[in-house]
Amino acid sequence: MIMGMMKELPGDSYSYSSYSSFSSSSSSYSFSSSYSFSSSYSSSSSYSSSFNPPSLPPLSLPPLSLPPTPPHSTLLLFLLSLFLILLLLLFLLLLLFLLLLLFLFLLLLFLLLLLFLLLLLFLLLLLFLLLLLLLLFLLLLLFLLLLLFLLLLLIQPSLSSSSLSSSYSFSSSSSSSYSSSSSYSSSFNPPSLPSYHLLALYTLSLI
DSSP states (O other), X not given: OEEEXXXXXXXXXXXXXXXXXXXXXXXXXXXEEEEEEXXXXXXXXXXXXXXXXXXXXXXXXOOOOOOOOOHHHHHHHHHHHHHHHHHHHHHHHHHHHHHHHHHHHHHHHHHHHHHHHHHHHHXXXXXXXXXXXXXXXXXXXXHHHHHHHHHHHHHSOOSTTOEEEEEEEEEEEOOSSOEEEEEEEEEEEOOOOOHHHHXXXXXXXXX
16 A cells, blocks of 8 residues: 655645555565655655564474385395394304303313312322221231240240259179169259240230
8 A cells, every 4th residue: 555645834845755555464564755845955755664574383394204115125124124033043042052062061071170089089098098008017017026026035945044964873893793783863954034035925925
């Protein structure tokens, strides 16, 4: 819309003013101007405009929608995912099998170590028994040697402590009537036993 007005002022001067506005659904504009003339020729003009931007509606994006996939692509994706799942299961089974093998190896190692310790203990026990038998045999041998030594002490004759005395007498006379006489006498004193013989007898009586 455009409006204008011209007015004559006192003296030799004129003024003119106009106003215009324009509006639409999205913006509005307005203009105003004024002029004045006099004998001394003066002119003034003013211009004003206003712009009111419309309020924008809230931005709303349409929902994203994937393009429809063809059937063969869906089947390919399904087969690929199935293959990946099977591969993962196979890897887990392999890992479990390796852990089981490791556990069996450690168990076998422990059993071998236990068997070695038992064998070592058995050998030590056998060695101890052999040493004990050897000690008993040595003690028995020492006992037999002592017994033999005591028997030899009892059986051995003691010549230094024995005394033997014998006397013989023989007389003969011959005459017209033949006569002879003889006499024999002997005496034996048994030796007195020494002290070690008594010790041997006492030891044998104790045995």
